[in-house]
Amino acid sequence: xxxxxAPADAAFQAEMRALIADVLPQDIARRGRQGFHATDEDVQxxxxxxxxxxxxxxxxxxxYGGADWTPMQRHLFQIELxxxxxPVPDQAALELVGPVLYTFGDDAQKxxxxxxxxxxxxxxxxxxxxxxxxxDLASLKTTAVREGDHYIxxxxxxxxxxxxxxxxxxxxxxxxxxARPQAGISFLLIDMRSPxxxxxxxxxxxxxxxxxxVFLDNVRVPAENxxxxxxxxxxxxxxxxxxxxxxxxxxxxxxxxxxxxxxxxAVEKRGGRPLIEDPLFAARMARFEIDLxxxxxxxxxxxxxxxxxxxxxxxxxxxxxxxxxxxxxxADLAVEALGDLGLGVFPDVEGQDNMDVLAPVPPxxxxxxxxxxxxxxxxxxxxxxxxxxxxxxxxAKTVLGL
Amino acid sequence: xxxxxxDEQTALKDxxxxxxxxxxxxxxxxxxxxxxxxxxxDHWATFAELGWLxxxxxxxxxxxxxxxxxxxIMQEAFGRALVVEPYLSCAVIAARAVAAVADAAQKEALLSxxxxxxxxxxxxxxxxxxxGDDADVTTTAIPDxxxxxxxxxxxxxxxxxxxxxxxxxxxTGAGVSLFQVGAEAEGVERIVYHAVDGxxxxxxxxxxxxxxxxxxxxxxxxxxxxxxxxxxxxVLAECVGAMDAALWLTRDYLKTRRQFETTLNTFQVLxxxxxxxxxxxxxxxxxxxxxxxxxxxxxxxxRRAGVSAAKVQITEAAVKVTAExxxxxxxxxxxxxxxxxxFYKRAVLARGLFGASDFHLERFAAQTRRAxxxxx
Numbered sequence: 001x002x003x004x005x006a007p008a009d010a011a012f013q014a015e016m017r018a019l020i021a022d023v024l025p026q027d028i029a030r031r032g033r034q035g036f037h038a039t040d041e042d043v044q045x046x047x048x049x050x051x052x053x054x055x056x057x058x059x060x061x062x063x064y065g066g067a068d069w070t071p072m073q074r075h076l077f078q079i080e081l082x083x084x085x086x087p088v089p090d091q092a093a094l095e096l097v098g099p100v101l102y103t104f105g106d107d108a109q110k111x112x113x114x115x116x117x118x119x120x121x122x123x124x125x126x127x128x129x130x131x132x133x134x135x136d137l138a139s140l141k142t143t144a145v146r147e148g149d150h151y152i153x154x155x156x157x158x159x160x161x162x163x164x165x166x167x168x169x170x171x172x173x174x175x176x177x178x179a180r181p182q183a184g185i186s187f188l189l190i191d192m193r194s195p196x197x198x199x200x201x202x203x204x205x206x207x208x209x210x211x212x213x214v215f216l217d218n219v220r221v222p223a224e225n226x227x228x229x230x231x232x233x234x235x236x237x238x239x240x241x242x243x244x245x246x247x248x249x250x251x252x253x254x255x256x257x258x259x260x261x262x263x264x265x266a267v268e269k270r271g272g273r274p275l276i277e278d279p280l281f282a283a284r285m286a287r288f289e290i291d292l293x294x295x296x297x298x299x300x301x302x303x304x305x306x307x308x309x310x311x312x313x314x315x316x317x318x319x320x321x322x323x324x325x326x327x328x329x330x331a332d333l334a335v336e337a338l339g340d341l342g343l344g345v346f347p348d349v350e351g352q353d354n355m356d357v358l359a360p361v362p363p364x365x366x367x368x369x370x371x372x373x374x375x376x377x378x379x380x381x382x383x384x385x386x387x388x389x390x391x392x393x394x395x396a397k398t399v400l401g402l
Numbered sequence: 403x404x405x406x407x408x409d410e411q412t413a414l415k416d417x418x419x420x421x422x423x424x425x426x427x428x429x430x431x432x433x434x435x436x437x438x439x440x441x442x443x444d445h446w447a448t449f450a451e452l453g454w455l456x457x458x459x460x461x462x463x464x465x466x467x468x469x470x471x472x473x474x475i476m477q478e479a480f481g482r483a484l485v486v487e488p489y490l491s492c493a494v495i496a497a498r499a500v501a502a503v504a505d506a507a508q509k510e511a512l513l514s515x516x517x518x519x520x521x522x523x524x525x526x527x528x529x530x531x532x533x534g535d536d537a538d539v540t541t542t543a544i545p546d547x548x549x550x551x552x553x554x555x556x557x558x559x560x561x562x563x564x565x566x567x568x569x570x571x572x573x574t575g576a577g578v579s580l581f582q583v584g585a586e587a588e589g590v591e592r593i594v595y596h597a598v599d600g601x602x603x604x605x606x607x608x609x610x611x612x613x614x615x616x617x618x619x620x621x622x623x624x625x626x627x628x629x630x631x632x633x634x635x636x637v638l639a640e641c642v643g644a645m646d647a648a649l650w651l652t653r654d655y656l657k658t659r660r661q662f663e664t665t666l667n668t669f670q671v672l673x674x675x676x677x678x679x680x681x682x683x684x685x686x687x688x689x690x691x692x693x694x695x696x697x698x699x700x701x702x703x704x705r706r707a708g709v710s711a712a713k714v715q716i717t718e719a720a721v722k723v724t725a726e727x728x729x730x731x732x733x734x735x736x737x738x739x740x741x742x743x744x745f746y747k748r749a750v751l752a753r754g755l756f757g758a759s760d761f762h763l764e765r766f767a768a769q770t771r772r773a774x775x776x777x778x
Contacts, residue, residue, distance in 0.1 A: 285767070286767035293715070315688070401653070
């Protein structure tokens with residue numbers, strides 16, 4: 001057993017660092033490293049730069065425009081992207097619907113959607129959750145009834161991230177109400193400009209807009225927008241949700257957060273000395289850094305395990321649970337570290353979709369930008385993607401056999 | 403990076419696991435603790451025969467070509483069975499201290515005797531005021547003719563009651579030196595008692611005791627620190643073994659214990675607590691790999707920061723998981739005759755040995771602070 005990064009992997013990581021430094025525009029990098037939320041324009045510029053180099057979706061197969069990288073290479077690339085402050089591209093498209101389309105879609109769907117995803121030209125949203133189907137997703141009620149060469153879709157989706165900007169939605173819809181819940185669900189692609197689609201913003205406690213309600217009222221969807229087979233959608237959704245285990249720990253994001261937190265602790269003072277020299281604060285920050293080290297080690301173990309290794313489920317199961325908790329705790333500590341600057345509402349980004357502001361938003365030091373907003377929004381990290389209580393039940397049933 | 407074991411390491415793991423399962427049940431352990439030595443000298447001879455006493459040492463150090471990975475394999479199995487033989491204090495810490503500090507002839511004499519099972523040695527370094535600060539040595543040694551005279555008091559020395567050879571650290575002119583002292587030498591008083599987990603320990607009072615210098619005078623502290631770091635990682639491996647054993651024992655208990663006309667595993671509140679125990683155990687196991695990996699670090703400051711991080715994370719997890727194991731067992735969990743409470747006792751010992759969490763958190767934080775200052 002050796003525990004150093006293999007020389008080839010270490011060299012690869014260094015190569016990626018140099019490449020990113022070379023191609024990431026400096027103004028975008030500056031905003032990213034200061035913790036600003038990336039603008040839509042920044043994301044799109046960055047996607048095109050990546051796509052010119054074939055790096056938009058490095059985990060996709062080469063034949064669909066990916067690079068066929070190993071999970072390890074991809075993880076190292078992510079570490080370098082987050083450390084450099086690169087914008088986070090359209091996750092719904094690249095991580096979720098893209099792999100479903102190249103795995104289960106037909107040739108026409110692949111040709112129509114995949115290149116546009118890689119270039120950042122089509123924005124996607126995920127239409128899964130409904131008002132009465134959250135953790136119990138299989139109980140969803142939105143219906144799609146076949147009429148000639150169309151489906152007529154009726155229902156309501158909620159918590160739909162980026163629906164207000166999306167061109168397309170990939171949705172789970174009920175096509176058979178007689179079958180058991182999981183067996184009557186299909187995977188459908190819906191053009192957000194179709195008549196009958198309406199989007200209502202849901203402002204979240206960070207005063208920002210990222211999630212929405214989507215109402216589907218007699219929406220006519222061409223039958224060729226069905227992915228795979230009718231009533232097989234639940235299987236595709238499960239594939240999508242377990243597609244990338246190690247991503248769920250989000251350790252590259254947390255590592256970047258921690259670097260920003262340290263920068264705050266080096267300048268913000270209490271009792272005349274920087275927080276990093278305050279033993280109580282330093283101990284709390286150190287504890288989170290140690291938690292991150294343990295989580296990173298778990299990610300590395302998962303990346304090195306073979307599919308089918310009996311220990312894989314046990315190790316992978318910790319990632320989402322602990323990764324999401326740590327993201328919350330580090331943002332919380334940053335808010336505390338900022339003192340008054342952590343309690344006032346200051347701008348996160350130029351052009352962010354904020355709700356009507358309650359009072360003027362004065363400028364603040366760059367390092368304070370966005371932390372309050374992030375800490376508020378991160379209450380969602382332990383809820384989305386399967387609430388952590390669901391994760392615990394999954395661990396109890398599948399790993400512990402309880 | 404390879405997380406998988408070599409064939410030799412797998413064979414070692416199988417062999418030590420087989421021993422623990424076949425020859426080391428809980429009742430046997432209870433009997434050993436009540437015996438004269440508090441452990442079995444027959445087992446010790448078996449350890450020597452099977453090559454385990456040199457499993458974690460390189461061939462230059464008179465071992466069988468292994469290192470910290472082999473030590474972790476042994477210690478994890480020992481933690482699972484709550485083994486009471488002085489493996490950690492003799493084959494890991496004392497051997498590492500000799501390897502790091504002594505000269506070639508001293509190494510050959512001491513290490514080959516330790517590996518052969520002929521000599522039980524222990525590092526008598528800890529003092530009651532240290533609480534993890536290895537530099538805080540108050541025992542003194544002064545030159546006396548060709549040798550040295552030692553005075554002072556060592557505290558809570560694992561393996562101390564049974565040791566033939568004491569490796570005693572003492573302050574000398576400009577630093578700390580290490581001395582070989584016969585356990586029966588004149589002026590050595592051993593105050594024997596037992597630790598929370600039942601193992602014997604000793605305080606050692608040294609009054610004008612004759613000691614033989616190992617290696618160079620004033621230069622032993624870095625080697626002692628390295629030996630203790632290996633010892634800490636050994637303790638952490640024991641913790642992982644103990645946690646894992648407590649976790650699955652509790653799982654099995656919940657599946658059989660009936661209350662309210664059903665087995666306890668059907669209660670979601672208990673399922674979730676067990677899920678959290680699993681998460682803690684898996685993170686601890688991951689962190690252990692990181693701790694093993696940081697031991698060869700050439701920079702002692704960053705090595706010690708890495709060991710400290712792992713000490714905090716793993717011992718806190720071990721106490722939490724084993725305490726939960728007691729809670730989920732209910733009353734049987736707090737009885738002397740049932741094993742689950744003894745996993746907790748070993749975890750409590752691990753948490754306090756070689757400095758508690760606050761000490762290690764502070765040492766780790768100091769490294770972060772230095773790195774930030776260097777970057778500024």
